[in-house]
Amino acid sequence: AQTVTQSQPEMSVQEAETVTLSCTYDTSESDYYLFWYKQPPSRQMILVIRQEAYKQQNATENRFSVNFQKAAKSFSLKISDSQLGDAAMYFCAYRSANTGTASKLTFGTGTRLQVTL
Amino acid sequence: DTEVTQTPKHLVMGMTNKKSLKCEQHMGHRAMYWYKQKAKKPPELMFVYSYEKLSINESVPSRFSPECPNSSLLNLHLHALQPEDSALYLCASSQDRRGQGKSPLHFGNGTRLTVT
Numbered sequence: 421a422q423t424v425t426q427s428q429p430e431m432s433v434q435e436a437e438t439v440t441l442s443c444t445y446d447t448s449e450s451d452y453y454l455f456w457y458k459q460p461p462s463r464q465m466i467l468v469i470r471q472e473a474y475k476q477q478n479a480t481e482n483r484f485s486v487n488f489q490k491a492a493k494s495f496s497l498k499i500s501d502s503q504l505g506d507a508a509m510y511f512c513a514y515r516s517a518n519t520g521t522a523s524k525l526t527f528g529t530g531t532r533l534q535v536t537l
Numbered sequence: 538d539t540e541v542t543q544t545p546k547h548l549v550m551g552m553t554n555k556k557s558l559k560c561e562q563h564m565g566h567r568a569m570y571w572y573k574q575k576a577k578k579p580p581e582l583m584f585v586y587s588y589e590k591l592s593i594n595e596s597v598p599s600r601f602s603p604e605c606p607n608s609s610l611l612n613l614h615l616h617a618l619q620p621e622d623s624a625l626y627l628c629a630s631s632q633d634r635r636g637q638g639k640s641p642l643h644f645g646n647g648t649r650l651t652v653t
Contacts, residue, residue, distance in 0.1 A: 453639055455641060457644075462646065463646050463647045463649075464644055464646045465627065465644035466644075467643075470641055472639065511580075517639070523633075524585060524593060524595075525582070525629075526582075527580055528579060529579055530578075530579055
């Protein structure tokens, strides 16, 4: 079974600064997808960024980028120019590429990000 | 605005009640999911429907009964729940073409359930 680990329960960043959230995972599969979701107090899980394991290039979405190290099974999220609206719980998640049916999304334990003035 | 709509937003029920949670999406997605999330914990998968058929049941107690009437709707029927079942119940959908894991899950805002 796949496992996802987020070793930082809480992080804090000043507005306009950069912060990196860590994520490691364990799998025996070679093809899979990795995601970062954010969950603000409004409760909705919002997709931040997605990485396909067969792509070496790191994904970027505006101020959000990842550092994907497949051999190390590491998938960190970098948030640049942090904004107050970035404050939320961030979950790293893993999904198999092909299981013959709709596959489950496995979440890490989450990192709560605070953004201060 | 979320594209996955869940009703109700809040629900309080007694242990002898029967209630249902509803989820609706109109994105043409063919996979739908129920997740349970306790406070300060990650979501835990309960059920997955793929093309309106139950494909994954994560050993969920029978007091939770899912139903997928059509490709746009997903229900979760609740009966004889326990106080420890109090949680946020999240519905999600994804486009998935027969086993591809590429499509991200789109989540609703959840139903906050309290069992008294």
